[in-house]
Amino acid sequence: MxxxxxxxxxxxxxxxxxxxxxxxxxxxxxxxxxxxxxxxxxxxxxxxxxxxxxxxxxxxxxxxxxxxxxxxxxxxxxxxxxxxxxxxxxxxxxxxxxxxxxxxxxxxxxxxxxxxxxxxxxxxxxxxxxxxxxxxxxxxxxxxxxxxxxxxxxxxxxxxxxxxxxxxxxxxxxxxxxxxxxxxRQPEWRDAMAAGAPPKQRPTPAPPPDAVPGTHYLYGRCRVPYPKGQLVQEDAYRWASVATDAQGRVLLGPDGLARVVLFDDERATKKGLVK
CATH class of the missing domain: 3.30.1380 (Muramoyl-pentapeptide Carboxypeptidase; domain 2)
Structure with missing residues (x-):
């Protein structure tokens, strides 16, 4: 501690x-x-x-x-x-x-x-x-x-x-x-260390997009915005996936945010999204 x-x-x-x-x-x-x-x-x-x-x-x-x-x-x-x-x-x-x-x-x-x-x-x-x-x-x-x-x-x-x-x-x-x-708007954990460090816990990394049992995923082409004046990278055009339930409703994480995963054409091809 x-x-x-x-x-x-x-x-x-x-x-x-x-x-x-x-x-x-x-x-x-x-x-x-x-x-x-x-x-x-x-x-x-x-x-x-x-x-x-x-x-x-x-x-x-x-x-x-x-x-x-x-x-x-x-x-x-x-x-x-x-x-x-x-x-x-x-x-x-x-x-x-x-x-x-x-x-x-x-x-x-x-x-x-x-x-x-x-x-x-x-x-x-x-x-x-x-x-x-x-x-x-x-x-x-x-x-x-x-x-x-x-x-x-x-x-x-x-x-x-x-x-x-x-x-x-x-x-x-x-x-x-x-x-x-x-x-x-601030999260409830803001400044929590003022009360002392929490017990050590093993990090729980987010599972890969296709590894969550019972979860469906929406895929789509997207463009990642870059700040004005910044050189647009070659990979500016990417694919994105977002987790949904069986009814198509977007799943939110503990912080109330959706988990959007960006990936490139190579991975999209492996998923069969690019022919």
Whole structure:
């Protein structure tokens, strides 16, 4: 069981609803900064001193960086967030979930939201956010098409992180250290670690689509949306299956969400969907 005081960390966590609240907690990354183009900026040396790098040796099972061939030695956060992330990662590891994340896609990045100076400063610029599995859970991809592991999401939320996958304009790769944002419906397990870690349980991976007894599946061609300006991958057109009962009603998981599985033409051919 973790010795980290999640209750104290969650009590001290900033609201995140306004810039003033974020600046009070983390400092102002734009004060004395220099714009470097495409929504990015270089913060002052004074603000950079708030950042600390967590070595990978403290993050067992941490996924590879999304850019092939790029090696990283650690992950950078604001000094007040770094201990929270280390404790959260330790809890993920304790539950046997770290291997379910496929790629690390960045943490501290000095930029405005959507790389546009007209938008507010991103939580990444404060050193209070991290992205995983961006290729499969990019900005704007609908909730029911996200492929990020829901047990991983639940662990992050229990430890006090805000998940972008619950926002109206979803951002399923994104986790940030703030209070629940106004108007965002939160699960009952949000901040549960404030009451102490639950007993260790063996993870229960979701069975493959055709392995659930008595369950029927609907199959169809779909197009995976990509954020504006992002290069569309060759596999943007995929197939999808969703579990239903014998009457054709979509089955929902414990979190109230349908389980949609995306797959490519090769697998569709094996299923006899492509002639």
């Amino acid at each position: 973790s010795n980290f005081d999640f209750a104290a960390a969650i009590a001290a966590r900033p609201s995140g609803a306004t810039k003033g609240q974020l600046v009070a907690a983390y400092g102002d990354p734009t004060q004395g900064c220099t714009r470097t183009g495409k929504g990015r900026f270089e913060p002052s040396a004074a603000f950079r001193r708030n950042m600390v790098k967590i070595p990978l040796s403290e993050l067992p099972g941490f996924p590879d960086y999304a850019v092939p061939g790029t090696k990283i030695s650690g992950v950078t956060f604001h000094r007040s967030v770094a201990p929270v992330f280390v404790a959260t990662w330790a809890e993920l590891h304790r539950r046997g979930l770290t291997g379910r994340l496929r790629t690390y896609d960045g943490a501290t990045t000095y930029r405005h939201m959507l790389w546009n100076y007209s938008n507010p400063v991103s939580l990444h610029a404060y050193g209070a956010a991290i992205d995983f599995d961006a290729r499969w859970n990019g900005y704007g991809i609908p909730h029911n098409q996200m492929q990020i592991d829901r047990d991983v999401v639940k662990c992050f939320e229990e430890c006090g992180w805000e998940w972008g996958g619950r926002w109206g304009r979803s951002d399923g790769m994104h986790f940030q250290w703030t209070d629940p944002l106004p108007g965002v």
